[in-house]
Amino acid sequence: MSRDREARAALSAVVEPGEETVAVRLEEAGAVATWNAVRDGDDALDKTGLLRRRAVRVDGAGVLARAERLGIDFLCPGDPGWPAPLNAMAATMTFGADRVPPPFGLYVRGDVDLSGAVDHAVAIVGARNASRYGERVASDLAADLALSGWTVVSGAAFGIDGVAHRGALTVGGVTIAVLASGVDVPYPRGHTDLLDRIAASGVVVSEVPPGSRPMRSWFLARNRIIAALTAGTVVVEAAARSGALNTARWADKLSREVLAMPGPVTSALSVGCHDLVRDHGATLVTDARDVLDAVGQLAADAxxxxxxxxxxxxxxxxxxxxxxxxxxxxxxxxxxxxxxxxxxxxxxxxxxxxxxxxxxxxxxxxxxxxxxxxxx
Amino acid sequence: MSRDREARAALSAVVEPGEETVAVRLEEAGAVATWNAVRDGDDALDKTGLLRRRAVRVDGAGVLARAERLGIDFLCPGDPGWPAPLNAMAATMTFGADRVPPPFGLYVRGDVDLSGAVDHAVAIVGARNASRYGERVASDLAADLALSGWTVVSGAAFGIDGVAHRGALTVGGVTIAVLASGVDVPYPRGHTDLLDRIAASGVVVSEVPPGSRPMRSWFLARNRIIAALTAGTVVVEAAARSGALNTARWADKLSREVLAMPGPVTSALSVGCHDLVRDHGATLVTDARDVLDAVGQLAADAxxxxxxxxxxxxxxxxxxxxxxxxxxxxxxxxxxxxxxxxxxxxxxxxxxxxxxxxxxxxxxxxxxxxxxxxxx
The missing domain is CATH 1.10.10.10 (Winged helix-like DNA-binding domain superfamily/Winged helix DNA-binding domain)
Known part of the structure; x- marks a missing residue:
């Protein structure tokens, strides 16, 4: 198992988050064989040779040792604490259509048990340049969900993400931040204190190794983990092409609930939310009760x-x-x-x-x- | 036909708007027989004898003569100018479940051809104590629909109704006010000028005879005519138990589109709209294009x-x-x-x-x- 972990850690340091070809190979051949193929320059995985050149400088055991020194865990599928909802991602890989590549593993900062925390978890995401209306609504929603015992998952961005985390923390709830950077690289910088607070009473996770600074495309890939960890994603304020809608699309691919908060039709920041309801079958929600009615349905039905x-x-x-x-x-x-x-x-x-x-x-x-x- | 008209006019002066038993009898036996039964105190139609006592003082020819002196038309089913969409109401009477009793006839003030005006018509209804947000949205929507050649139908109340009529008038559109009072009894009083403007370029209609002051229950009955005249009803701002939701229910019973404008979840005036979308299958709309997409579907499909x-x-x-x-x-x-x-x-x-x-x-x-x- 140690070689498997090292191979996964090495892959996480070399392969772009969310990359499909390598993820498919890993499902078929396992982590060690996949890492060996990447390192040896397998053309099918690495047309340009980029991965091989990166792999030369990477050693999985070293990545793990560095994480350990920083007090950061590395969870792999099957580990105690591995969040079971993420297995839905691996399930999408075997057959075509809507693939949602799983992460090679998850770097975890914080003492809360991740697998328990996502047992009842909802994502709240939305615009970075949120309005005061959106921030108020997201904060209230997060607090109410946390008071109902649900974990609030988001991406720690400015705007809706940030107030969602804070809303949960304010009432002593558990919140999870999924970063596109390493869990020890606060991003955005202005949320350094917030991320410390989240790690102190919740969890900060990432699929990229400690020390990684976020690349632009990683944010979209990161969103699939936010969607996968939760029973549903609530979009609170999103402009027409907001990144928050990307999280909603991942949720849809994973058969998670897609929920949207309405707002004034005169606000450009609610256009994305209204589009979701009108054109994409998202459920309109106005408060925590609506959200729990939607995501709790399965449990109640069962x-x-x-x-x-x-x-x-x-x-x-x-x-x-x-x-x-x-x-x-x-x-x-x-x-x-x-x-x-x-x-x-x-x-x-x-x-x-x-x-x-x-x-x-x-x-x-x-x-x-x-x-x-x-x-x- | 003259006796039929007189009987219908007499019935309109005696029977409560929207009353079911008399409407069923009229579908079965015709207007003259129904009027005779009411006048003679038929127990099945008139358990308390109230209708018979009222009928003593009513003469259909007199009601019609009085309307004519005021320049008010009385349209009956089958008349030239009778709005064909209202026939859907009669269709609901023959079999049980969702009955929507048709009016005995329609008193009409204004020179526009009613049957042509409702060929492409949408209702815009909502809260009397609307917010500035709701008023702005309703006004813009009415203006845009009118510019697209659609007639705007509403109830001339303060708030959303009033701005909807005004929005249509502002761009030279046709608008129809359906009153719970006689068409010559401006209600609310504060809308006397508005109703004059509507009659000058559109139509003011009512099922109760000229001179009638509105009774409380008549407003709910009136709403069924607003719903029936139109391809769909847009609710712009409605509190949880708003009368506008009553119009939406009539629209639903008549298989018309029910459309709702979202608003801030923090506004009590949008609760009814959000309820319609979330729990009652209403279509969320944010502008005139959305409305026409919904109500114009049939024409486009055909x-x-x-x-x-x-x-x-x-x-x-x-x-x-x-x-x-x-x-x-x-x-x-x-x-x-x-x-x-x-x-x-x-x-x-x-x-x-x-x-x-x-x-x-x-x-x-x-x-x-x-x-x-x-x-x-």
Whole structure:
């Protein structure tokens, strides 16, 4: 396992966050073989030779030793404390369509158990140049969610991200900052104190090694981890092409809830939120209760079904039957495929799949959803 | 026909607006028989004897003569100028569930042709105690819709209604005020000038005779006519129990589009709008383009289908097939029934029905939707 960890640490220091080809190879061949291939200049992984040139100077054991000296943990899939929700990312890699490459590992600063903290977690993201309205709403929402025992996950940026973290901290809640830089490289600088406070009572995580300064493209890649760690992403204020919408897209690809706070139609900072609701099936939310109604639905739905309490096939709703009948008998069906096949909205297909999963009719697998073990 | 008109005028002077029992009888027995029954104290229509006591003092010919002296027209179903969209109300009366009683007739003040004016018409309704935000948004929306050639229908109340009318007038558009009082009784008083302006370039209508002062319950009944005259109702600012939501409910019962403008989640005046989107399947709209996208859909969808361009049954989307397959072969199926049968949202069922209607697969009839003439 130590060689696996070292290989993952080395990969995290050499490969761009969110890169697909290497992530696919890792799923197929494992970390050690993938690292060896990168180091040896495997053309399929490294057309320009860039990775090989970088790899020459990188030693996984050294990366880990440096992290350890800084008091920073490195969590790998399967480790105690590894957040199980991230496994949904690996599941997207095996079959095509909506790939969300998992991180090689997570560098963690803070003493809170990450896997426990994400058991009930919601992301709150939004505009950096937020309005006072947006900041007030995000802060209240974060505080209310934290008071309900939910962890608030965000990206520590100025604006909505920052007030979301602060709102959770204010009421003594747990909050997680996912950085595009190393967890020891405060970014933005102006949030150095905030990141210290988050690390003191929550967790600061990153997929890039300590000491890394953030590259521009890493922020978009970072957003997939924010989406993956949580049951849903709430967008509070986002202009038409805001980065926060990128987090919402990752959430959608991962079948997480996408939630949006409305605002004045006269505010450019609410355009992205309204677009999400109107054109992309996001759920409109106005407060923490709405958010919990949406992300807590699965748990609530699952509750009444216990061993022996089966729902026969003919008691399924027609819409559930229709989705199930359009699933392939031979391999996983993606949500996209079911949307095209049924003519239903993506959100409706996903809801039906979750409802079916609760009854054992379907199972989420790498690449989509399969018919479950239950025989109709 | 003259006796029918007189009976309808008499009924309009005696029966409460929106009353169901009398409206059902009128659909079955016609206006003259219904008026005779009311005048003679038919117990089934008039348990307390109130209508009979009122009827003693009422003479339909006199009501009509008085209207004529004031320059007020009385339109009855089938008259030239009678707005065809109101026939959807009569259609709801034959079968149970969602009844929307039609008016006995419409008193009309203004020279614009009412039936032409509602050919492309949208309702804009909302809070009386609107905020400056709501007033600005409603005014801009009304002006933009009017500039696109759409008629703006509202209730002439203070707040959103008033600015909607004014917004349309400002750009030289046509606007229709539906009053709960007689069309010659300005209500609210403060809108006397506004109502004169509306009558000068648009239409003021009411189902109660000239001279009538509005009763409290009449406002809710009046809202059904606002909904029925239009392809959709836009709610701009509404508190949790606002009367504007009542108009939205009528629109929903009549299978009209229900549209809502979002606002700050911190504003009590937007709570009703957000509720509509989140819990009642209303479409979020932020400007006139959004509104026309929603209410203009039918026209746009219908365009490419001409004589000879048929869509075969197997090219229907599964969701359309599913809705069609759950329709009764023996009588009309209501949207509610189809919602229960399919497990789809009401808005999705309605959209599928409209899509099916365009292809001739189903037809809207009194009480719901029937299988169309096309044989699969």
């Amino acid at each position: 509750a009444p079904l216990r061993q022996g309490e089966e729902r026969p096939f003919d008691r399924l709703l027609p819409v559930q039957r229709m989705v199930r009948e359009h699933m392939s008998a031979e391999g996983p069906s993606s949500v996209d495929l079911l949307v095209r096949a049924t003519g239903l909205e993506g959100a409706r297909v996903r809801r039906a799949l979750r409802e079916l999963a609760i009854g054992g009719w379907v199972t989420q697998v790498p690449g989509g959803w399969c018919l479950g073990s239950r025989v109709p | 365009a490419p289908l001409r004589q000879g361009e048929e869509r075969p049954f197997d090219r229907l989307l599964p969701v359309q097939r599913m809705v069609r397959e759950h329709m009764s072969a023996e009588g009309p199926s209501s949207v509610d029934l189809l919602v229960r049968a399919t497990g789809l949202e009401g808005a999705r069922v309605r959209r599928a029905l409209r899509e099916l209607a365009i292809g001739g697969w189903v037809t809207q009839v009194p009480g719901g939707w029937c299988l169309g003439s096309r044989v699969p």
